[in-house]
Amino acid sequence: MVHVKKISRVFRKIPAIYLTLVAAIIINGLMNPRMFTERGINNLLLQVMPMVLAAMAQTSVMIVGELDISIGAVVGLSAVILAVTMEPLGWLSVLLVMLAVVVIGVATGFVVAYFNISGIVVTLASSMIFSGLALLILPVPGGLITTGYSKIFTGVSLSIPNTLFMLIFLLLIWEYIKKCTMGINIYAAGGNYYSAFATGIPVKKAKVLAFVICAVLSGLSGMVLAAKTMSGDANIAISYSITSIAGAVLGGVSFAGGIGHMARAAAGVAVISILVNILFFLQVESFWQYAVQGVILLAAVCMSQLNRKI
């Protein structure tokens, strides 16, 4: 009995979302035994990675107390830019995407922070601009992604998928940013904007930085997506804006701002993605996916709402 208590105490310290993720992976693995091979794990990671990056992007904006619904459009735009410019520019196209994404982040953050407009309204308009641009550049899915580029994300080194290295690397960078002054400022600006302002924290700069981090992660998501599909598609990631919010909420990121962990948000969106897999193996018609996603999002929010009351 003592051992049980000790074990349960250890378990209680682990956030529930990680346990849920492990459970979901095990259930998925029982249904599809091939998942636990090197190839299966790589495929699973490739499947969830773009969404995980989008959820991490959403988390940085939610921590500062805003919401970004242009993530889907930015992901699509960066995939399209990559697919179109890879042939003429080669590796420079990656640089071009990064540059575009940073500009997008700075512009969005600047308008939100310095004109004092709600992030939802700004990103609503900007998502129209970005998906319009992506459609202008590439009206139908296509473009070219070289195999050499694709291998970077889809490949496996030291029998560990490259995407896993990337994820761990990004999470470590975020942990570092969190410890820095700028990271602390982001959390402070989200926790209580006016008292942070009164304390002399550069709240506006913090907001811009959060949007830049968000845009860069969205751009990375588009790059992984392009590597996965070997092409660019302006509309491929439209649903990411909603899914990323759902994942972040499931991972315990607060809407009010100031609270949230990127790793947990990543786990949250991975759970959603794996749940869709499980539904697929249960032979649920694909028509149900829309409705199921809505129900999951609603359930996640209700749970987090109840948690806050307790």
Added chain:
Amino acid sequence: MRYNSTIKANMSTIIMFGAFILGWIMVGFFVEGFGSFGHLISIIQLAGFLGIVAAGQNLVILTGKFDLSMGSMISFCGIFFALAYKVWGLNWVLLIFITLVMGILLGAFNGIGVSTLNIPPLVMTLASGSIFKGIALVITKGTSSFADIPEFNWFVNEKWLFGINGVLLVWLICIILVVFLLNKTTFGKAIYYTGSNSLAAHFSGIPTKKIGIAVYMLSGLSSAIVGLLLVGFTGKSYFGMGDMYQFMSLAAVVVGGTSINGGKGGYIGTVMGALLLTLIQSVLTLFKIPYGGQLSIQGIIILLLVIAYSLNLKEKRKA
């Protein structure tokens, strides 16, 4: 002095109306037929759909929340109406009432989630929108179905009343009702008070939660009306029929000068916003600009207008 202040308060509406007329005249100068009176009426009729959706959205935004499930509710109600007519063969007048009640119930679902359960409106309406749309997808399996209801199609399409059709008639009634509701009734005042300071309104005895549910019900009702009109207008219902209105309704309200934080604004501005956005869209289509370009230009215009309003607010704060 009093007239001066009314002009100042309605400045955005006046500018918007001027922009609409100026745009119409300018394009009419270059393109033959665009400047005719008949075409003006047809643009206004087209704006009716957006205007009616934006009425519901406007009421919700005035309480400081918003509804991003309207596009899905439009699709859901339109598909329900067309399918029920086809499969059950019910009387279409009866079906219209059933569909309107359905819209109100869908709205009530949103309202209860947002007001009673305190779920953030963005998440609640995105989630419920995805549920409504999902149910519509499961029912239709992605196929479109035709609704051939001669009387109803005639009511919506034909210019049977002094040269205006059913859409414009419904919109005119909607404008009168909403403006009356907002300016002359306790309910309207309660909406404004809830939007400007929910807590203070609650302490002064305004049933803010009930108001919150009521505005979402009205937003569901307006979605149902537009769903019906769209079915009558195009003669069919399909899965993505309301998608365009999900964001455009919000855009029309924001462009019309209603504050996204609630408590400030009115429906007349939104009417102008709907007219302007529809004019822009029809001009862009006229000049054969591809869909991507249309989307971008609309986004840029919305963004610029929102920025202009925020600058205006800043000046007021300083004064």
